[in-house]
Amino acid sequence: MKYKKIFPILLLLLSFNFYGQHENMKEKKEQIKALKVAFLTTELNLTTSEAEKFWPIYNLFDDKQFELRHQKMKSFMRRMNDGSLDQITEKESNSFLVQIEETEEELFFLRKKFVQNLREIFPSVKILKLKKAEEDFNRKLLQQYRNKAHKK
Template identity: 75%
Template sequence: MNIKKILPILLLLFSFNFYAQGEKMKEKKEQIKVLKVAFLTTELDLTTSEAEKFWPLYNTFDDKQFELRHQKMKTLMKRINDGGLDKMSEKEASTFLTQMESNEEELFLLRKKFTANLKTIIPAIKIIKLRKSEEDFNRKLLHQYRDKGPRK
């Protein structure tokens, strides 16, 4: 068979495969988000008034935090995992380190601003409970993943 006829078919099949994987990731992320909302709702015991103001603020914060961690760090980590670390000059490493520190600082400032905004909505004790609950949820999620193991 002619390669010109096979190539478009192969490209089409690969593109469907990548699309399906992207959809699975979105689906998993949504499942985790639903579980997290349920967990935090139970742990924080928000009043109706608090919940109305809290959830839009939290969702905005969570989305921005996800973007910072996973999109920007993904780019940085790709460089490390591609073996580029061994071939990196001192100047490139310094620039890379500055980018990593900048990302961490941006995450810190995002959290700080979020906490300041929360202080106008919920009491400080619930903000502390939120931090603890987020850590508990992440730990629980990690244990579940570890117990089930990566599926092949």
């Protein structure tokens, strides 16, 4: 009798917890994006005119890149992380390899188109600076994550 009353309450509390975690992740993603915007703007020394042209192109590229990396590779990553990779068949592994190759190719062509679009608004030197600034940002972010994990 008590379980019938407690179970719905427990489910409700768990759903709030999962919702809170999702919101927390979404918030952290937005914070990282804001830091990245500030970092790239500073590193590239963007003028107002350049920024107006650059950010829509960059945001579209970044969103598509995220989608390719996270949505298309989701089933593969799930399989890799659940420990069943040792039991995978040759046919399944070939299928995953093809999927990875296709995704990497899509990423390559996406990056290539992105650079072509940037050439219309930036000199080549600034495009190279963007590449370096992205790598620097990612390196700093990873270092902060490592430092934070190390302190725990």
